[in-house]
Amino acid sequence: MDYPILSTVIFLPILGALLIFIMKRSSEALIKWTALAISIINFVLSVPLFTNFDKTTAAMQFTEKTQWISAWNINYSLGVDGISVLFVLLSTLLTILCVTVSWNSIKQKTKEFYAALLLIEGSMIGVFCSTDLFLFYIFWEAMLIPMYLLIGIWGGPNRVYAAIKFFLYTLVGSVLMLVGIIVLYLNTGKSFDILQMMATNYPFNLQMILFWAFFAAFAVKVPMFPVHTWLPDAHTEAPTAGSVILAGILIKMGAYGFLRFSMPILPEATRAMAPAMMVLSVIAIIYGAVICLGQTDLKRLIAYSSVSHMGFVTLGIFALNLQGLQGGILQMINHGIVTGGLFLCIGMVYDRTHTRKIVDYGGAASVLPVYAALFIVFTLASIGLPGTNGFVGEFLIILGGFSASKIMGTLSATGIIIGAAYMLWLYQRVFFMETNPKMQGHTDIDLREILTLLPLIVLVFWIGVYPNTFLSIMDVSVQHLVARVNSPGLQNIQPNVAQQIIEVIK
Amino acid sequence: MNIPFPNLATLMPEIIISVAAMLLLMLDFVFKEKSYLALIGALAAGIVLYVMPASYGVTFGGMFISDSYSMYFKLIFIVNLALTLLLSLKYIEREKAEFGEYYSLLLFATVGMMIMASAGDFIVLYLGLELMALSTYILAGIKRHDIKSNEAALKYFLMGAFSSALLLYGISLVYGLTATTDLYRIAEQLKQTEVSSVLLLGMLLIAVAFCFKIAAAPFHMWAPDVYEGAPTSITAFMSVGPKAAGFAVIGRVFYVTFHGLQTDWTPILIGIAILTMAVGNILALVQTNIKRMLAYSSIAHAGYMLLGIIAGTAEGRQSMMTYMLIYAFMNMGAFAVVILLEKGEEIKDYEGLSKSRPLVAALMLVFMFSLAGIPPTAGFIGKFNIFMAAIKAGYTWLVVVGVIFSAISAYYYLRVVMNMYMKDSTEEARISPSPSIGLALFISVVMIFVIGLMPSLLIG
Numbered sequence: 001m002d003y004p005i006l007s008t009v010i011f012l013p014i015l016g017a018l019l020i021f022i023m024k025r026s027s028e029a030l031i032k033w034t035a036l037a038i039s040i041i042n043f044v045l046s047v048p049l050f051t052n053f054d055k056t057t058a059a060m061q062f063t064e065k066t067q068w069i070s071a072w073n074i075n076y077s078l079g080v081d082g083i084s085v086l087f088v089l090l091s092t093l094l095t096i097l098c099v100t101v102s103w104n105s106i107k108q109k110t111k112e113f114y115a116a117l118l119l120i121e122g123s124m125i126g127v128f129c130s131t132d133l134f135l136f137y138i139f140w141e142a143m144l145i146p147m148y149l150l151i152g153i154w155g156g157p158n159r160v161y162a163a164i165k166f167f168l169y170t171l172v173g174s175v176l177m178l179v180g181i182i183v184l185y186l187n188t189g190k191s192f193d194i195l196q197m198m199a200t201n202y203p204f205n206l207q208m209i210l211f212w213a214f215f216a217a218f219a220v221k222v223p224m225f226p227v228h229t230w231l232p233d234a235h236t237e238a239p240t241a242g243s244v245i246l247a248g249i250l251i252k253m254g255a256y257g258f259l260r261f262s263m264p265i266l267p268e269a270t271r272a273m274a275p276a277m278m279v280l281s282v283i284a285i286i287y288g289a290v291i292c293l294g295q296t297d298l299k300r301l302i303a304y305s306s307v308s309h310m311g312f313v314t315l316g317i318f319a320l321n322l323q324g325l326q327g328g329i330l331q332m333i334n335h336g337i338v339t340g341g342l343f344l345c346i347g348m349v350y351d352r353t354h355t356r357k358i359v360d361y362g363g364a365a366s367v368l369p370v371y372a373a374l375f376i377v378f379t380l381a382s383i384g385l386p387g388t389n390g391f392v393g394e395f396l397i398i399l400g401g402f403s404a405s406k407i408m409g410t411l412s413a414t415g416i417i418i419g420a421a422y423m424l425w426l427y428q429r430v431f432f433m434e435t436n437p438k439m440q441g442h443t444d445i446d447l448r449e450i451l452t453l454l455p456l457i458v459l460v461f462w463i464g465v466y467p468n469t470f471l472s473i474m475d476v477s478v479q480h481l482v483a484r485v486n487s488p489g490l491q492n493i494q495p496n497v498a499q500q501i502i503e504v505i506k
Numbered sequence: 507m508n509i510p511f512p513n514l515a516t517l518m519p520e521i522i523i524s525v526a527a528m529l530l531l532m533l534d535f536v537f538k539e540k541s542y543l544a545l546i547g548a549l550a551a552g553i554v555l556y557v558m559p560a561s562y563g564v565t566f567g568g569m570f571i572s573d574s575y576s577m578y579f580k581l582i583f584i585v586n587l588a589l590t591l592l593l594s595l596k597y598i599e600r601e602k603a604e605f606g607e608y609y610s611l612l613l614f615a616t617v618g619m620m621i622m623a624s625a626g627d628f629i630v631l632y633l634g635l636e637l638m639a640l641s642t643y644i645l646a647g648i649k650r651h652d653i654k655s656n657e658a659a660l661k662y663f664l665m666g667a668f669s670s671a672l673l674l675y676g677i678s679l680v681y682g683l684t685a686t687t688d689l690y691r692i693a694e695q696l697k698q699t700e701v702s703s704v705l706l707l708g709m710l711l712i713a714v715a716f717c718f719k720i721a722a723a724p725f726h727m728w729a730p731d732v733y734e735g736a737p738t739s740i741t742a743f744m745s746v747g748p749k750a751a752g753f754a755v756i757g758r759v760f761y762v763t764f765h766g767l768q769t770d771w772t773p774i775l776i777g778i779a780i781l782t783m784a785v786g787n788i789l790a791l792v793q794t795n796i797k798r799m800l801a802y803s804s805i806a807h808a809g810y811m812l813l814g815i816i817a818g819t820a821e822g823r824q825s826m827m828t829y830m831l832i833y834a835f836m837n838m839g840a841f842a843v844v845i846l847l848e849k850g851e852e853i854k855d856y857e858g859l860s861k862s863r864p865l866v867a868a869l870m871l872v873f874m875f876s877l878a879g880i881p882p883t884a885g886f887i888g889k890f891n892i893f894m895a896a897i898k899a900g901y902t903w904l905v906v907v908g909v910i911f912s913a914i915s916a917y918y919y920l921r922v923v924m925n926m927y928m929k930d931s932t933e934e935a936r937i938s939p940s941p942s943i944g945l946a947l948f949i950s951v952v953m954i955f956v957i958g959l960m961p962s963l964l965i966g
Contacts, residue, residue, distance in 0.1 A: 025864075071965045072894075109860070138881040145875055148920070152928045160928050164920060171880075171916050175909035178890070182897045182905075 004064050006078040006129045009046045009092065013038060014122035017115040028110050035114035036099045039121070043092040049085050055472055058082070058480035060131055060195070068135070073190050077132045082477030083259055083329060084128040086470060087252060090336050091128070093455060094248045095121040098241035100452045101344050105240065105351045106154060113154055116146035117241060124249050128256065133181050133192040140217075140253070141174055147242070147250065154239040156356075162230075162237035169230040173220035180213025184265070198264040198484065207269035214262050215273075221254025224277075224314060225284040228307050235303035236356075240347025243299065247306050248340035252332045255313050259329070259481065263317075267485040270320070277318040278401070278408045284311030285415035292422040298356045301426060302342050305382065308415055309335045315412055316397035320485055324400020325478045326471055331393030333470065334381070334463060338390060341378040341456040345371070348449050352442040358426065363435030368444045372431045374453050379427050381460045383420045389463035516563040516572045519554040519580060520620050526550035527613035534606025540599075543609040544591045550613065551584045551591075568688055569627040578827050579623035579754040582834055583747060587616045589838045590743040592946035596938060597739050597845045603648045611648075612743065615641035619751035623758075628677045628687040631755055635673070635719070638751060639666045642744055646736040658735025665728040669718035676711030679704055689763045696766050709764055713774060716759070719752030720808045721801075722778050723785035730789075733801035738851075741797055742841035745804045746834045753830060756815055757823050768818055775816050776904060783809030783911040790918045796844055796853050799918055800837070803877060806915055807833055813908055814892045817899035825895040828964055829888040832876075832957055836885055839950030840873040846943055848936040856922055858931030866937060867926040869947055874919040876954050879912055884957035891965065 016038035023031055054061055060079030068076040080088060098117055106113045123146075126139030144167055152163030181192075187206060188197050202210070220227045231251070235243050263270045288308030295301035313335065316328025349364070349371065350356060365372040381388035384395075394416060402409025463470060514521065530543050537543060558580060561572045590612060598604045618638025625631035643666060647659025681687055683705055684695035696705070714725060721729040733741045760771055786806025793799035811833075814826030843866060844850045847859075860867035876885035889912060893905045957964055 069960075069962050069965070071962060112860075112864075138886075141881045141886070145880060148923075149927060152924060160924055163928070164917065164924065167920060168913065168917060172910065172913045175913050176906070179893065179897065179902065179905055179909055182890075182894050183902060185894075186898055 004078075005045065005048060006062050006080065006088075006125075007064060009042055009049075009088065010078075010122050010126045010129065012042050012045065012122075013095070013118040013125075017118040017122070020111060020115045020118070023111060025111055031111050031114055032099070032103060035118060036096070038118060039092070039096045039099050042121070043096055046089055046092040049080060050089055050473075053082075053085055053473055055082070056476060058477045061085075063131070068132075072134070072192075074134045074192055075132050076135060077193070078129040078135075079131045080129055082474035083481070084256065085473060086329070086333055087128045087249065087256060088125050090252075090333060091121060091124045091249050094244055094336065094340055097340070097344060097452050097455065098244050100448060101244070101347055102239065102241045103448060105347065109153060112149070113241075116150050117245075119143075119146040120150070120245055124245075124253070127253050131194045133184070133194055133197070133261075135192075136194075137174075137178060137181060141171075143250075144170055144174075147245070150242045150245075151234055151238045155237040155242065156239075157237075158233070159237045162233040165230045166234040169220050169227065170217075173217040173227070176213050177217035180210045183213070184210055194260070194265070200265075202266065204268050204272075207266040208272070211262060211266050211269035211273055214257065214266075218254040218257035218262065219280075221257065222251055222310050222314060223254065223307065225280045225287065225307075225311070228284065228288075231307060232300055232303040235306065235343075236297060236299045240343060240350070243303075243343040243347070244340045247302075247343055248336040251306065251310060252336060255310065255317060255328070255332055258314070258317055259325075263320075263485045264481060267487060270318075270485055274318045274320055275405070278315055278405060281311045281315035281318065282408050282411045282415075284308065285315065285412050286311075286418070289415050289418035289422065293418065293425075295422075296358055298346050298350075298358055298361075298426075298430070299343070300356075301358075301422065302339060302346065305419070305422070306335070306339055308419065309339065309382075311415065312394060312397050312412065315401050315408065316393075319397070319400035319404035320482065321400050321403055322478060322482050323396045324404060325482060326474065327393050327396025327398075327400055329474055329478065330389075330463070330467065330470060331397055334389040334393045337456050337459045337463075338378050338381045341453060341460075342375075342382065344452060344456070345375050345378060348445055353438065355438070358429050360438050361430040361436055362433045362439065363431070364439055365431040366435055367439050367442055370450065371445045374445075374450070374457065375431070376427065377457050377460055379423050381464070383423050384416055387461070387464045389460050389467070392463060392467045512567075513563060513565045516561050516565040516570060518557050518561050520617050520624075522550055522554050522557065523613050523617045523620070527610045527617065530606060530610040530613065534610070537606075540604050540606055540609070541595050543606055544595055547609050547613055548588055548591050551588050554580075554584055564626065566630075568690065569630045570621075570624050571626040572624055575758070575827075576620075576623040576754070579750060579830075580620050582750045582827075582831050583616050583619045583623070585831070585834055586743060586746045586750070586838070587612060589834075589842075589946050589949065590739055592942040593742055593838070593842055593845050594739040595942045596940040597943075598737065600848075600938060601649060601737055603650075603737055605648065608645070608648060611641045611645050615645065615743070615747065619747055619754075622751045623754040625755065625758070626689055628681070628689065631689075631759075632670075632673065632677065635751075635755075636670065638748060639670065642740070642748060645740045646732055646744070648740070649737055652735075654735035655737065656735075658732040661728055661735075662732045665718065669715045669725070672711045672718075673715030676708045676713075676715065679708030679711065683708070689758060692763050693765055696764070701767065701770065706767075706770060709767060709771060710774065712759065713756075713771065713778075716752050716756050717778060720749050720756070720811075721805050722808050722812065723782040723805060726782070726785060726805045729805060730798045730801040733804075734795055734797045738797065738841060738845050741800075742838055742845075745800065745837050745841070746830075749804065749808060750830050750834070753811060753815075753826060757826065760815060761818075761823060772816055772818060775812055776901075779809050779812035779816060779904070780907055781809075782806070782812065783908060787911045787915045787918075790915070793918070794853055795851055796856070796922065797851055799853065799922075800840060800844075803915065803918070804837065806911065807837075807877075810889060810892055810908060810912070813896045813901070813904060816901060816904070817895045819895065819899050822892075822895040822899060824965075825888075825891040828891050831964070832884040832888040832954075835950045835953040835957075836873050836876040836883075839869065839947060839954065840877065842943055842946045842950065843870045843873065846937050846939065846947070848938050850935075853922060853925060855935070856925040857929040859926040859935050861930065862934045863937060866935075869951055870926060871923050872951055872954060874922050876958070878916040878919040880916070882955070882958045884954045884961075887958055887961045887964075891961075
């Protein structure tokens with residue numbers, strides 16, 4: 001296949017958004033079908049990334065490179081390796097589901113909604129495919145605009161507060177990263193090329209400063225423990241599609257940032273800071289899980305469970321060994337599937353009951369039997385039952401975490417126990433017990449909704465039973481990354497380190 | 507003594523605009539329809555763009571310099587003039603400020619700015635500055651029966667006169683030490699003399715006077731009141747033109763004349779820049795009137811641009827110039843929306859705009875995000891350019907301060923977006939569209955995306 005596949009999957013949704021933007025407001029059906037068609041076509045177009053992927057190399061594949069801003073040596077360069085390719089596919093898949101789940105629930109400003117959704121898809125894929133740091137930053141920031149609108153316009157009662165909080169948190173982190181990017185650029189001989197940066201050894205102190213600059217952006221996005229407070233608000237207030245995108249892909253961009261930039265570009269700083277990062281991760285795991293026990297709002301509970309699960313992801317990543325990293329990446333995919341699925345489920349029931357309070361539910365299993373059956377799959381996957389995808393990811397992470405630090409591995413395991421407690425308790429309160437009068441008279445989910453959940457259910461079991469399909473794709477890339485991050489790079493430092501450091505600090 | 511006749515070709519752009527301005531004064535008696543006058547002004551601006559490349563050179567014994575630096579700024583002034591003319595056509599009719607002098611004064615103010623950018627001598631610089639300032643004082647008060655407009659004009663005049671006095675005092679001190687007012691000869695003289703406290707005082711006074719013009723804190727006090735009181739088209743004109751002219755002279759005076767004193771003026775400007783960013787961004791947060799908010803935002807933007815000057819490198823100066831041009835488009839665009847709405851001076855007026863006027867709201871959204879510096883708009887490219895130059899010059903910590911304030915600024919720009927998109931209004935927003943304002947909006951929004959996506963056109 002000769003066409004530039006990555007550019008196509010990035011810009012097809014963006015062009016689609018423009019197309020929708022010029023459509024007539026009144027032709028809602030046409031707008032919806034166009035959005036659906038574009039998202040499906042985009043998914044189909046992204047499948048060759050999966051089938052034609054060369055699993056034997058850690059190099060970037062499907063690369064494209066064109067000069068863009070010659071004065072600053074900026075190139076429009078794209079490429080995917082075993083780590084990023086899975087996220088591209090996850091993005092294209094989840095977007096379809098976001099379109100279908102919003103089919104009836106978005107009633108106002110339909111045109112803008114689908115345009116924003118497609119814009120987000122395009123920029124998310126752009127983030128995962130960029131191999132030029134400047135280009136990466138453009139996509140990373142540009143995505144904020146439609147996401148801000150998505151939360152703020154179509155969200156819940158407290159949406160305006162949630163939207164601005166989300167925007168400002170992310171922006172503060174991002175601009176600090178921008179400073180880091182410029183410093184990195186000047187220290188890489190004026191190049192934004194990520195591959196060139198990966199091959200450069202920077203002095204240790206510079207690496208430390210840059211690590212924290214990048215940390216500011218990525219930790220907010222993940223979100224890691226002290227800067228996670230935007231997430232419960234944003235996830236809770238966002239419309240269903242927004243929550244799915246946030247949980248499914250957007251917060252993965254933070255962890256992806258660690259994998260793509262912090263670790264290979266700043267290996268020594270990463271090694272030095274890994275213990276601190278693991279501590280933050282374990283705090284997030286336990287703290288997030290404990291907070292879940294006290295939640296009275298369905299979406300808020302799932303939102304806090306994201307904090308806990310992303311703690312597992314960062315724990316695995318900063319274990320800096322093969323199992324931990326593979327588990328971390330796989331768990332990112334898993335979390336996208338499972339939490340995405342849970343948010344879809346909650347959105348579906350919210351369309352019927354218009355309440356998110358757990359006390360308003362009860363006995364849903366007898367009223368909505370099909371729905372209950374599908375919901376339990378995601379619940380169990382979220383707990384990490386063997387046979388589901390959650391088990392594979394968490395097992396690898398704890399294995400990796402345990403070999404990196406016995407205490408951390410042990411402590412993180414308690415997160416799974418509390419996780420089982422809050423998820424099962426949630427399921428009990430919503431689906432069993434006495435039938436809440438408010439639950440009477442609702443119809444079970446229809447074919448559109450079942451079809452929306454089905455792909456995710458298939459993936460839950462696919463990864464749970466045969467994770468090798470996905471692990472094999474990332475295997476070589478992860479090995480390469482582990483080798484890079486654990487490489488003893490110190491001997492290559494020039495003698496004038498001190499001078500360079502002073503220059504940077506000044 | 508035989509004095510050769512100076513080469514006027516170098517002055518051609520200024521001459522054309524001046525002639526057009528005087529012509530307008532006379533034609534005012536002929537035409538009932540004042541919009542023809544605007545057309546003549548626009549025509550003059552177009553001719554200037556055409557003849558400008560040929561005007562390279564130095565004339566009047568070095569007092570007037572037309573180089574690529576001044577030409578870049580003249581381009582900004584012409585863009586500013588043209589966009590203001592487009593904005594004014596229908597607006598001043600609506601505001602009952604349709605006097606022939608209006609257009610004439612706009613042109614005179616522009617000539618003043620052009621002279622400032624080209625000044626090779628303090629006296630010429632001062633002449634240009636006064637020509638610009640006097641014209642804008644009148645323009646700010648051109649709504650004769652509006653008390654706010656009167657207040658704006660008087661306040662602007664008093665503050666402006668004060669800063670002119672400071673400038674003159676500074677110039678005379680420097681003249682006393684070097685016996686010349688030529689910007690380049692002063693630099694040579696200063697190389698041989700020792701740095702004295704009198705010289706530093708002179709430089710400080712000059713810096714303060716320029717800071718008045720660019721509305722940098724703590725010399726910004728006039729800006730919010732004047733911006734609020736003046737007719738909106740004039741606010742738009744003032745928020746770009748005099749600021750650009752101020753930066754043009756700062757760029758020349760500090761980079762050429764006081765080049766040897768760089769270690770002395772850098773700390774002063776750093777303090778001013780931090781204060782300016784802080785005051786502009788923090789006070790903008792609490793504004794309820796959009797013109798006042800944009801006034802504080804323009805103060806903040808002056809702070810970012812000062813970072814380019816502080817860098818002290820050719821690259822830094824370049825980045826400041828690029829930013830100025832980008833700023834012209836996005837700020838003009840934002841004011842164009844304010845003018846387009848019949849009731850659009852309060853931020854509250856923007857509630858529910860996306861519902862009644864989706865296109866207008868979308869345009870405002872672009873301008874707000876560009877002012878906030880979010881890619882893929884031009885505002886991001888401008889900031890990135892400045893930050894890069896400053897970091898390269900070693901001011902990483904200052905850039906960190908700058909980006910934090912820039913992140914804070916997102917809050918008040920987003921408040922407008924929030925009002926437009928996330929709130930509902932009971933009444934339908936009324937607009938007064940015209941082809942000219944449509945053209946101004948179109949130019950602004952296209953330039954924002956073109957520069958944002960293809961910055962190569964502007965850089966290098």
